Amino acid sequence: MIVHRRLVQLAGDVKGPIAVCVGLGLAVSSAYAAQALLLAGSLAALVRGRWDEAVTLLLWAFAVIAARAALIWLRETVTVWAGALIRAKLRDRLVTKLGELGPAHLTGTRTGQAQTTLVDGVEGLDPYFSRYLPQVVITFTVPTVLVAWLSTVNPAAAAVLGTAVAGVLIIPRFWDATLLRRGRTRWTAFADLASDYLEAMQGMATLRAFGAVGRVGARLATRARELYETTMRQLRVSLVETGVSAFLIQAGTAGAVLAAAAAFAAPGAGTPGPGAWEVFAVLMVAVECFRPVKNLSEYWHAGYLGITAVDGIENLLSARPAAPDTGALTALPGRAGGGAPELRFEGVTFTYPGRERPAVRDVSLTAAPGRTVALVGPSGAGKSTCVSLLLRHLDPQHGRITLNGVDIRDLTLAALRAQIAVVAQDTYLFHGTVADNLRLARPGATDEELVAACRDAGAHDFIAALPDGYATVLGERGATLSGGQRQRVALARALLADAPLLVLDEATSHVDARGEAAIAQALARARNGRTCLVIAHRLSTVRDADHIVVLADGAVAESGGHGDLLAAGGAYTRLVTAQEIPA
Template sequence: MTSTTHTHEHGAGHGHGHSDAPVSGRTLATRLRSLMPLLGEHRRLIGVAYLAGVLHQLLLLASSGTGAHVVARAAEGASADQLTCWLIVLGCLILPLVVLSIADSTYAHVAAFRALADTRARVFAAFERLSPGYMLERRSGDLGSAAVADVEQIELFFAHTLSPLAVALTVPVATTVALGWFHWSLACVLVPVLLLLASVPAWLRRQAELHGHELRDSLGQMSADSTDTFQGLRELVNFGAHSQRLGLLRKQGARLATAKSAHGRRSGIEYAATDTIALLGILAVLVLGAQLVVAGDLDRSLFPVAVVLAAMAMLPVLKVTEVARELSTVASSADRINTLLDAPAPVSDLVSRAPAGQVVPHVRFDTVTFTYRSDLRPAVRDVSFDIRPGETVALVGHSGAGKSTCANLLLRFWDVTAGSVSVGGHDVRDFPQEDLRRLMTLVPQDTFLFNTSLRDNIRLGRADASDDEVEAAARAAQAHEFITTLPHGYDTVAGELGALMSGGQRQRIAIARALLKDAPILVMDEAVSNLDAASEQAVTRAMDEARHGRTTLVIAHRLSTIRTADRVVVLSDGRVAETGTHEELLAAGGAYVALLASQLDGFTEQDS
């Protein structure tokens, strides 16, 4: 089967900034509504919480009104027999009030926490989908903030906003109807107060949105800078730059403090406004009710009931306005999460299944051109070369020549802008990404080790590998000897970022992973660069055996690595300058010789 021609618009997944600006033209309600799909299958739980919350508040309204009526009748001298019926009603309301209160809080929080767990899973799935293009343009601390802090922030919306909002829309209506039944003028006084109270968050909406965005952005930047500082402590100490870094953290801390202060001042103004309006509303009902009692238009026993009902009508509205002070921050978190979830992937599956039959590990680059962004010059241009099954090709060139780009295009971290990359005659876009990656193994120059045992780090190459298979891979990678000298052997924890391992040890663990995966195509980004001479020779022998029968692409800098390759492809300014064996290129005296001469310090006799 020949490779298929694909049309691909490149660059859709690039050009993201480090923070997401507020979305102009979108109201706060619209931005918050974007969170509703995240509830998914948990909407029913939220619905139960709504119902429980509304019923709880209506019963609370009824019990408060009944209690006020009992007090008023007692003050008028009513007998115990006359009050017994009302007291029995109050007693019967206690159990439903407790049950509904528990149900409201429990179901709302269970739904919220389940939705948060699902959202976290979607965020991490987005990280995987967008890697590595989107990830390279975002700081790890900022992404960590999106995965943790922003997701936690939306709990306020799910657990403390939706149900209270339903209550705030129901209880004031019921209260207004009850006061109108007492006397129409009481309802007329209460309605404008409630509307005015509910409008307070809108007064400072613009400032709230700006403060919310600045607060979330400041937290993200602070998290990113803190992560950089923790990971770079060795370099800071080594170069005596800790005071300089501390100055940056202080600057970010000051920015965060300023954002919090602005947020706090605005919240204080809203608190003062809502409390004042609520008190004035209760006072208005109190004064009007007293006048109605004096005029004989309102029964004395209903007067305290009216005042209590007016106060109860304010409470759910006050609760919502209190939560609303934080909703601008929630909306900013929602924007960041949705930006991540909606970001177009650098590549996406174009087919649902891999080509039928056995795929021959024959790699071919056919006039490949690739540009990372439309405003940048091509990273590679019209690059053509192939790697036959079982052959090792060394890709060499100056920094920025396009070596890593070629490896990334083969692994389909990005798609070509023009031309094609094929495996076994099939364009790499004719494979689902999972199937394509199953054919390949990457041994990077900078190895990442997880903070778990060395056994589990090696087993990353194949999760179902037995301990014996892990050990065999480690032996082949010349890692078994140093692992067995460690206090806990294969159960030794590598430390965060592999900090407890030397560079050479980390590299051998990476090679062991690759050997354990046993893929037919091997991509090595100068995999022996961190090894000493003795270890390099041993690992080179192991890799010679491992790459037998495999198609191997080596991004090489060391002469010792280049000389063992079957062929060498020299890249210069994104183009193929020369192709041939090490001896042929030396004899030609062209770009390859010039490259070796310019890097003479790196290609010493020790390397050879």
């Protein structure tokens, strides 16, 4: 019987449903106990030859059985309701926590492990909370009450029964540490295998292209075999515990009945009628003493997956975000009339954990209101890190980033991100309609607003040509669209957000020259009236920027206009020459 401290703390969010399950479980156990005493009385009446009394007690027992059936139906209904509520609340809490942790957390965690925790781990916790924890309370309450009552009837039998119940609850606990340790090992193996399967499915096209499907399949089969062996080792220990518990239950029941029978057969024990009732009562009560213990073992096995998943859940809930939401300002000052903000990086330095060299070092730049600033440089120069710092997925160790002179750390995350719309190089479109994907930016947008945003992004014509127009269901990640179409949908979504600061992170990286030209025209329209930060490898997309900042090894190498930087013959010129872009 494992009651995990952290899981009990988590149960605080759902203590109401758990309390209802406890109450109904106690009511069902009371019905079982009443039935047992009525049956004992009926059998004793038969021994005394009182047929009418036996029939009356038997009829009352049938009435209790009917009432118990109704209680069991109600308990199961409430248990299912409580389980669904518990799963929903816990998943909401975990997803909210993932949102707080942001992308920085997921870069160090395998997607399959997070998915396994959210799906299988939470499913395993359903029976733990809705069945196992209530049964723990019932298991300590019902046998205690029954043994206490039995001690007034037959102290010797009550002593034997109480010792057996205590043994069933205490002795198997010596295996709990081993079970929990092996269970955690099994959960780790299970999560790793789930991650491998998810990764293999996501990369199936690559595996087929390199003829690696068979090799990866063999490796997965080996991992699955290891998980099977880990599970069997765990079950062997669990079966020993089950065997010990079964022995103590049978021995305790037999011992209590023998103690009652010995008292009944002892010289001077009295008339057969009352003595027979005691024997029957001990037999029936012994069964009801151990019934909660048997149910506890059953529910423990049902909720064991959740118990072993507690490490993953606890690690997720206790993780600290790289950029905590500590800001107090819920709106950006200085935006009277809704004008575009001024963006500044002031001596910003950031080093990723575990690395010695900063990803960005003493970066300073200014994007005046309504102007476009481009960040360029070779791969690894720090451009994407600057975007992550601006969105506060990360916080700089030195320096600050401001909007209209306000440190973005003084804004709440919701207020900050309401100022920024992002078109990233890896556009993510969800399984759903085109309209659903667009309304992620603004759920209340009208159809007319959707069309207007898509026209500005150059996306309306191809969307209108889809089989169901804006109601067309896109495949996962927008797989039914071309790269350029996905980018234009993403741009339309950003425009629909109507944020004053637009970040274009490699927005044309996955399209051909013709598609790049079409998107460039849409981007030019999108930048009107907004402060814009453009991240680009393709320098042809930044020639018209008001200011260009060249990053090299995380630091600003040079900055200026396109013509001035070419004339200087420095880092920018070398980048242009490498891409053969005409001056």
